[in-house]
Amino acid sequence: MFEGKKVIAIGERDGVPGPVIAECLEQLGAEVVFQATECFV
Amino acid sequence: MAVVKAAAYILAHAPDLVRYGSKPWREIAQNPALGERLRSHLRPFEAAAAYPPNQVFVGNLRPDALHEVPEPWYAHPVPEAGPHGRFGGLLPQPALYRALKRADQFDLIGLDTRWLADLPGGEGVRGWPADRIAQAVAAEQALPLYDGPQQVGCIRPAHEQDESLTAQVLLENFAAKATGAFALEALLAQTGLEPAAVEYILSCSEEAVGDRYNRGGGNLAKAIGELTGCGRATGSDVKAFCAAPIYALVHAAALVEARVFQRIAVVGGGSLAKLGMKFLGHLDRGMPVLEDVLGGMAFLVAPDDGQAPRIRLDAVGKHDIAAGSAPQAIMEALVARPLEQLGMKLCDVGKYAAELHNPEVTVPSGSGNVPRTNYRMIAALAVLRREIGPRDMEDFIRARGMPGYAPTQGHIPAGVPFVGHALAMMAAGELDRAMFIAKGSLFLGRMTQLSDGLSFLLERP
Amino acid sequence: MDLENQATIKRLAEEHGAEHLVVVLGATEAEGLELAAETVTAGDPSYAGPLAGVSLRLPVYHILEPEVTEGLPAELVEEKLGMMAMVADVGRISEVLTRRRQALMTA
Numbered sequence: 001m002f003e004g005k006k007v008i009a010i011g012e013r014d015g016v017p018g019p020v021i022a023e024c025l026e027q028l029g030a031e032v033v034f035q036a037t038e039c040f041v
Numbered sequence: 042m043a044v045v046k047a048a049a050y051i052l053a054h055a056p057d058l059v060r061y062g063s064k065p066w067r068e069i070a071q072n073p074a075l076g077e078r079l080r081s082h083l084r085p086f087e088a089a090a091a092y093p094p095n096q097v098f099v100g101n102l103r104p105d106a107l108h109e110v111p112e113p114w115y116a117h118p119v120p121e122a123g124p125h126g127r128f129g130g131l132l133p134q135p136a137l138y139r140a141l142k143r144a145d146q147f148d149l150i151g152l153d154t155r156w157l158a159d160l161p162g163g164e165g166v167r168g169w170p171a172d173r174i175a176q177a178v179a180a181e182q183a184l185p186l187y188d189g190p191q192q193v194g195c196i197r198p199a200h201e202q203d204e205s206l207t208a209q210v211l212l213e214n215f216a217a218k219a220t221g222a223f224a225l226e227a228l229l230a231q232t233g234l235e236p237a238a239v240e241y242i243l244s245c246s247e248e249a250v251g252d253r254y255n256r257g258g259g260n261l262a263k264a265i266g267e268l269t270g271c272g273r274a275t276g277s278d279v280k281a282f283c284a285a286p287i288y289a290l291v292h293a294a295a296l297v298e299a300r301v302f303q304r305i306a307v308v309g310g311g312s313l314a315k316l317g318m319k320f321l322g323h324l325d326r327g328m329p330v331l332e333d334v335l336g337g338m339a340f341l342v343a344p345d346d347g348q349a350p351r352i353r354l355d356a357v358g359k360h361d362i363a364a365g366s367a368p369q370a371i372m373e374a375l376v377a378r379p380l381e382q383l384g385m386k387l388c389d390v391g392k393y394a395a396e397l398h399n400p401e402v403t404v405p406s407g408s409g410n411v412p413r414t415n416y417r418m419i420a421a422l423a424v425l426r427r428e429i430g431p432r433d434m435e436d437f438i439r440a441r442g443m444p445g446y447a448p449t450q451g452h453i454p455a456g457v458p459f460v461g462h463a464l465a466m467m468a469a470g471e472l473d474r475a476m477f478i479a480k481g482s483l484f485l486g487r488m489t490q491l492s493d494g495l496s497f498l499l500e501r502p
Numbered sequence: 503m504d505l506e507n508q509a510t511i512k513r514l515a516e517e518h519g520a521e522h523l524v525v526v527l528g529a530t531e532a533e534g535l536e537l538a539a540e541t542v543t544a545g546d547p548s549y550a551g552p553l554a555g556v557s558l559r560l561p562v563y564h565i566l567e568p569e570v571t572e573g574l575p576a577e578l579v580e581e582k583l584g585m586m587a588m589v590a591d592v593g594r595i596s597e598v599l600t601r602r603r604q605a606l607m608t609a
Contacts, residue, residue: 011528039482040408409531421588
């Protein structure tokens with residue numbers, strides 16, 4: 001489902017951060033075109 | 042071993058500085074009508090003082106007492122609450138302005154002579170005439186300072202072309218200096234320690250003091266020490282985003298244990314930039330703007346006296362650079378590994394103090410209940426390590442966690458607001474061991490994608 | 503959602519074409535997620551950011567949803583996501599985002 005897709009990964013500090021989302025999606029064959037981690041506090 | 046002898050906490054009510062917080066400042070610039078809406082949702086000092094989380098912060102209520110306060114907390118003020126706290130107290134805005142001026146050695150802040158004349162304690166402060174203030178605001182890029190609808194002063198830039206010395210940056214720095222000094226004074230008053238007995242000061246505040254050639258150059262610690270009369274101390278700053286207070290306490294304990302210095306004050310001043318950070322959520326829900334206080338805290342670290350709780354330097358939890366940013370990896374590094382080193386389990390810790398942001402501030406803007414999420418992570422870790430069953434998570438959290446109660450001032454909520462309560466509970470024999478945990482969002486500065494965190498254990502002797 | 507991130511997403515949609523993009527989120531609070539999901543589908547509901555009034559209609563998932571985790575090696579899920587799957591209310595998250603994706607299909 002994600003293979004060949006371009007993925008935007010928006011993580012969160014107290015949830016799952018951007019780099020972890022990016023790592024997982026690359027495993028699924030997606031190209032991560034942007035990843036960020038938000039911090040709400 | 043080094044011990045924590047005392048902890049002091051203050052809150053300075055700053056409703057008319059909320060407009061200079063980063064978020065309100067940007068939002069009001071785009072939509073000036075928001076300024077009036079913001080002003081109509083500000084609280085009087087008495088309401089901020091009686092606000093249950095604030096009463097917990099200054100030590101008059103235990104954190105767990107918040108379980109018994111009905112929500113919304115802002116609608117249930119603590120009866121007969123005053124500004125005095127067991128650990129420090131709350132200051133009204135005029136006292137904060139006076140302190141800002143007292144912290145200013147370069148005549149950058151001008152308070153109206155006539156306003157000062159009517160102010161209790163204002164007589165010793167040299168004011169500016171009203172026309173001087175008006176001129177600075179009109180022609181010198183000074184920021185006006187208000188007390189309610191009345192303009193009572195201003196702060197001017199220190200250099201025409203220096204972006205590190207604009208009025209707004211200087212106001213942030215003075216706010217951290219003045220509130221840090223209040224907290225240090227409260228610490229000295231509480232312990233009866235002479236200012237001259239302090240040997241070293243570590244500041245863990247979040248501002249960036251410096252000029253265009255050395256933005257963030259720092260050493261606010263020494264400036265705070267000077268203001269507090271600690272003439273025999275020197276100091277330096279510890280910078281590590283919101284985790285800085287934990288780093289500073291560990292550094293202080295190490296310096297004491299290595300006999301470099303014997304009496305060290307760790308001090309953190311408030312964060313002006315974070316005032317009103319979630320104000321849009323509060324306005325939308327018809328709530329008072331709750332981020333109207335600057336926090337300040339100070340801790341005294343000294344050699345083991347056989348009575349005060351010890352910082353276990355043999356089990357500092359650290360997040361290694363190569364550990365990655367997965368929450369599991371962070372929590373294992375900060376919580377499980379240090380306990381393992383001591384042959385302990387997660388259930389051997391009576392209270393965990395992690396990210397104590399007041400949820401009533403964050404939930405209305407969709408930012409969630411930060412302490413609750415962190416406690417769920419610790420409980421999940423206990424499940425993964427087969428110390429408790431999945432159904433025991435809620436009991437674990439209720440017993441070993443606590444509701445968040447700290448103002449959303451970055452480094453201020455970083456676990457350490459509980460140090461004062463932990464000292465009191467340990468002295469009363471109600472608690473043997475507490476773990477303090479803070480995380481830092483290093484990626485906010487764009488120098489790395491890394492997360493960060495540090496933890497330490499505090500133990501009753 | 504952070505205004506800088508909104509600006510980046512808008513630029514990426516112009517650059518790559520919205521039909522090639524998927525957004526994957528990591529926050530665990532359902533309410534905040536709903537706002538983020540709305541931002542990248544219908545537009546910024548707070549009207550504060552660059553995506554205010556911009557309907558990108560990007561498919562949006564959460565990293566903990568089965569649609570994502572099913573294809574991943576079990577060890578990776580366990581190591582990187584296992585704890586957060588216990589912390590977050592994955593059922594509620596999935597409900598919120600499934601509703602959002604279905605709205606994209608029917609509208």
